[in-house]
Amino acid sequence: MATKPIALPNVGEMLNAHLTAQNVPKAALCRNMDRHPKYLQADVKKTSLKTELLWHYSLALGHNFFADLAAQLPDYFTTNVPDPTLPFKQRIDQLEEEVKLLNVKVEILEGVLK
Structure with a gap:
């Protein structure tokens, strides 16, 4: 239904940009999420993340990454919101x-x- 291709967002870049912009200490985030820092390092390099993991990052950081993703979709897309x-x-x-x-x-x- 889309008339032109829509670029796939890079979720790892989004996450890393948020951490940088908000000056979030990565070690503190990892402790908060009970997650080893090597996994965070890997996550910010990935182009996509599982929904469950993105959910946990959203909760830990108090930031709605799903809304950021949704904002990149065309206005004419439907939603149940x-x-x-x-x-x-x-x-x-x-x-x-x-x-x-x-x-x-x-x-x-x-x-x-x-």
Whole structure:
């Protein structure tokens, strides 16, 4: 369905970039995850990681790597994630209806005053 090829994200680079940008001590992360540092070294060199492992890195670092991956997909892709703006859209619709009603009332009052 995609019209042009979409580049496969490099998850290891994403992880390493986050660790560098946030100045995360790798030894502390490994202790927190009860993981040997050699595995972290290997993970940042991989282009992909198992979902379970990426989940654990997300939890340990308090960072949503899945959202980072999702942001790289085209906007027209579907998702099961609820739209967080839906309540605002519904409220906007209600207010627009109220504005229409008030405009009609204003027109009526202007007609009465003439």
